[in-house]
Amino acid sequence: MSHHRTQPPTILLDTLFSSDAPLEHLSLYSTTDDVQAPSPTVDDESRPWVTLTFAQSLDAKIAGEAGKQLILSGKESMLMTHWMRSMHDAILVGIGTALNDNPQLNTRLLPQLPADNPHRYHLPRPVVVDTHLRLRLDCKLLNNYRAGVGRRPWVMSSAPIGEAEGKTWREQRKALEDAGARVVEVGADSGGISIPSMLAVLRSLGVRSLMVEGGAGIIKSFLAAATADNVGETVDALIVTVAPTFVGREGVGYGENLLAAEVPRLRHKHTEIVGQDTVVAFRL
């Protein structure tokens, strides 16, 4: 679809914004008059708008054997993902993904704007959920930030209770902060960092919209949180890219063990063929 190359795909505009919003502003913001980047929002300001999104194979795998990173999206749907990134204030991944994929989480695939265009694409804030502060000091997120081509990564973590673990955690925190990260403390429970608490903290820090990319553990947690709440109070949109390939049972899935009572009700918005992939968009 040629329009995907120069402006955000309709499937994103319709799923994330009301259809009467002006197209040209939905991925761009003005740097000249200090206007904030456009963003989907929820009415009450207690949490950000949350879009859960990932790419999967026909057999619902998101990675290969032992977590091997797979490029499942074709170039057209990958471009769509970068448009989606430009429409959110922040992008979240779990520490499993940060360690495994060493992602950049930026919008580098978007078409270059003419030099005299006063607008810019929004560069989202990278957020890593990392209970034990295992993020590498030389990861691309920190390297990009130090090189001035990425925003400061935020690391969502929770201080451990025990003295020995607490000391290691504080040392790790200092090392990460010295390397450029901001460590943000949030509450945790037996399942790891509490999703509702983390969302409330992110909103209090100014994040109006959050794109959640994965991996498997994070997807399961957000699906579970969305099911436990009254529908629509944790996750607002689900956008899944389905690639025309099988991975096999050795791959990493996200849904095998979910009980029927643990999957949220979905409201289908759109299905669109993007290149060779099928993109399915829902509101919750």
Ligand SMILES: NC(=O)C1=CN([C@@H]2O[C@H](COP(=O)(O)OP(=O)(O)OC[C@H]3O[C@@H](n4cnc5c(N)ncnc54)[C@H](O)[C@@H]3O)[C@@H](O)[C@H]2O)C=CC1
């Ligand atoms: N195809 C796609 O679109 C994507 C695929 N991936 C793949 O996913 C794989 C990584 O998945 P995982 O190992 O499951 O790691 P993950 O990225 O989901 O991180 C999970 C880790 O985050 C921490 N955590 C803290 N609180 C948590 C909570 N409430 N819920 C869940 N985790 C919490 C725990 O340490 C947990 O082990 C990689 O192989 C990566 O390539 C990742 C993102 C997108």
Ligand SMILES: Nc1nc(O)c(N)c(N[C@@H]2O[C@H](COP(=O)(O)O)[C@@H](O)[C@H]2O)n1
């Ligand atoms: N949309 C999409 N399609 C795939 O096939 C993928 N493997 C992913 N992965 C996500 O993108 C991150 C890599 O981002 P950068 O290219 O480094 O900016 C990866 O960590 C996953 O979150 N996504």
